[in-house]
Amino acid sequence: MAMHTIELTLPGVFYQRPAPDQPPFKSPGDPVVAGETIGLVEVMKSFLSIEANCDGIFGRYLLADQSDVDAGDAACEIEV
Template sequence: MSQTTTVNSPMPGVFYRRSDPEEAPFVEPGDSVEAGDTIGLVEVMKNFHEIEADQAGTVGEFHVEDESEIEADQAIVEIEVE
């Protein structure tokens, strides 16, 4: 049985999938993640807050584009939990 969990942004800001424009994304759909792995960053007030997977599983669909503006509680990515 697998089920899906949605990771939401805890705060408003700009969402980034990579730590630097030159770097590869933290995760791609299909990657395995552990709870606590960084899946993206939200920038607000010149601070970067790491968004972490809340459970172990497989990264599913991203609901927001890299470098897009997001609201607090907006859905960011699905994680398929084993």
């Protein structure tokens, strides 16, 4: 199997979890379906979903939770 990288399309702050008191959207080994939310980016107080663009097995996040990000940054890896 190969690793597929999900890249961000906008700058902002990246979140691995839907809320501070909740677990991350995905953990290593979790199944992933195309269109499923795997993270959030906050831009000017708006939260935008980052969605998987392929099916596979979640590998790992490549960005720390609540980190500043730019468009084109790799957010996570999915094994396809």
